[in-house]
Amino acid sequence: METLFPFLEITGPEKQQFRVELNKDRITIGRFDLFNDVALEPDPQQLISRKAHCLLERDMEGWWVVHNGGVNPTFVRKGTDVMMVEGRTSLKEGDCILLLGKFAEEGELCYWELTFRDPFGTRPAGLGRGVAYLEYDWIEGRLFRIEDEKRLEIRDLRPQEHKLVRYMEQRNRTNQHAAVLCTFEELIAAIWGDEPGHTEAEITHLIWELRQKLETNPREPRFLETVRGLGYRLVTKRLRMTAEE
Structure with a gap:
């Protein structure tokens, strides 16, 4: 069949x-x-x-x-x-x-x-959701959610959350801003360096906490995506690296 x-x-x-x-x-x-x-x-x-x-x-x-x-x-x-x-x-x-x-x-x-x-593919109707992505300001250390040209700052990020966002955004930037899968192992190294004893469970909990702040519906994440069994991806679009941008 x-x-x-x-x-x-x-x-x-x-x-x-x-x-x-x-x-x-x-x-x-x-x-x-x-x-x-x-x-x-x-x-x-x-x-x-x-x-x-x-x-x-x-x-x-x-x-x-x-x-x-x-x-x-x-x-x-x-x-x-x-x-x-x-x-x-x-x-x-x-x-x-x-x-x-x-x-x-x-x-x-x-x-x-x-x-x-894709012999039975459907043609796009152009009726999808508007543009939505995250933007991280490296100069001021501020995270913004952009949806349909509305700009909302995500406040009260803890230092570990800043480290996670900065690392994942940097990985995206080196990949033409397409979201890159970041594995549990590299996220542990990005946040705690060579400090021993940290686990995937800690990353999962950190991701859960961050989703409560940046997702409109944490149960259906649009910005911090799970790649089952491997790690996570952060949906960003552009990076502000200088005060003139």
Whole structure:
């Protein structure tokens, strides 16, 4: 029976083939099955990030591929044009995601090819929610929520919350302001450094407290998103780094 969901047709460097149905709004793609919805194995040369090398996301405008800041780039082939994903790139029927999977002995580069198929996709009606994102002012250490051009300052952030926001915003800025998955391990290091004994539970509690301050509905977070089992992402758009901006 033909699926009604969009899917990926995947071909590996060794010509292995399989198909993955996109049956949820966020799909992580990486090296290990344990950490990702789509595992690109085997990867003996370790060219793909072990956790979420890239992600597929669906919003009111359609599907997107998001590079998650891995060492090796994510590419998209649209027809005969190939482009590097900087931040995120929209996906249409027949677009192909390319991830480096192998350096052959003769010097040839071999890629994983993930072709996006959405034969029953719905055209966007342009009736989605307005623009909403967070903005952090590094000069004054202030966090703002922007919704439909309304600007609201999020007050009373604790020092640990400032550290978390600053780290996650910095990760986004290096990824063309597209939200980057930040793992539990790196968030623990960003907040407490080399101090031993801190756990994922502490990060989860800190995230919960921060959501009470910045989300209009903490049970349905729009700005501080969970990537189940891996970590969190902060939705920001731009960074003010100088007093003139």
